[in-house]
Amino acid sequence: MKQVKKTVKPDVQEPVHVSDKTLREFMGYNLKRSFNVIQSELIQILEPFGLRMVTYSTLVMIADNPGMRQSHLSDALSIERPNLVVIIDELERRELIMREQSKIDRRAFELRVTLAGKQLCEKATEANRQSEARLLKDIDPEIQKLMLQTLNKIEKSYDG
Amino acid sequence: MKQVKKTVKPDVQEPVHVSDKTLREFMGYNLKRSFNVIQSELIQILEPFGLRMVTYSTLVMIADNPGMRQSHLSDALSIERPNLVVIIDELERRELIMREQSKIDRRAFELRVTLAGKQLCEKATEANRQSEARLLKDIDPEIQKLMLQTLNKIEKSYDG
């Protein structure tokens, strides 16, 4: 059984007055709500490419960092090493990436995208760009930039 | 076994140059990264109250909407009804909320917080406020306001 229900509900919304005013105070709640909308879109955009969010971001990271190792990827994407293995397996089985034993440390594997992987990655990324642009079309580009900066500031505020 | 590993990694970060430049283009990726930081904080803040994110938000919603039904709560928080049942069970067992059979529709239950539930809810909410204030202390309040507005605009852009 496939799972396609990661999408936000159709939300026909009966006229039932439910207030989330307390939760609305919080940045975290608002962040999650809007992320859910973007996530729903992204899942639909990636589906025709046979990619899930996690396989897509893994593919992109390998394309951006040729020769990187699974342990570094695990750190960068905050995916536990054991869970990354099956993701890498899937991408390798589809011949989108390759594992190559490192010559300087034979415990490790260097990861690289194949030509097909690079092409799929670029197509998916372009589709994402267009999808996000559509979603953010009514938001001033300057405000978008400010928002990205602020989000990074929040992210970096962890531990300093 | 409790699960306390929802926290973001200590991130001692060896000097390995890993770039996420392509993913950084995307609002969704940045949103998720900063949400993860807020989420880590929130989990730690709620833990002393014996609350998880989902039990907390459920409790808050019931406090804000006395008499509301499970089906409406399910819609509002995008939790499937069957999954909400066990959450409501847990809150009721702890005597933080009460189920009361509706007099106008005997299939339904009206949900209300108990005094203990109201008090716990208020304490947890205050702890959250302080935690978020700490996390956002270096971000101009005007920019925070703009950010909330923009997040809501993104959220509402789904289907319109």
Add this chain to the structure above:
DNA sequence: TATTGTTATACTCTATAACTATA
């Protein structure tokens, strides 16, 4: 016939322990 809450269940995601082969 449809809806509310429920039970049972399955699938995905995420986390941990322990192994192997190297270092």
Add this chain to the structure above:
DNA sequence: TATAGTTATAGAGTATAACAATA
């Protein structure tokens, strides 16, 4: 002794189908 990748497994979280009671 420690690390990279792996295996197996357990635990959350989330999804669907089907039922009883009621509308």
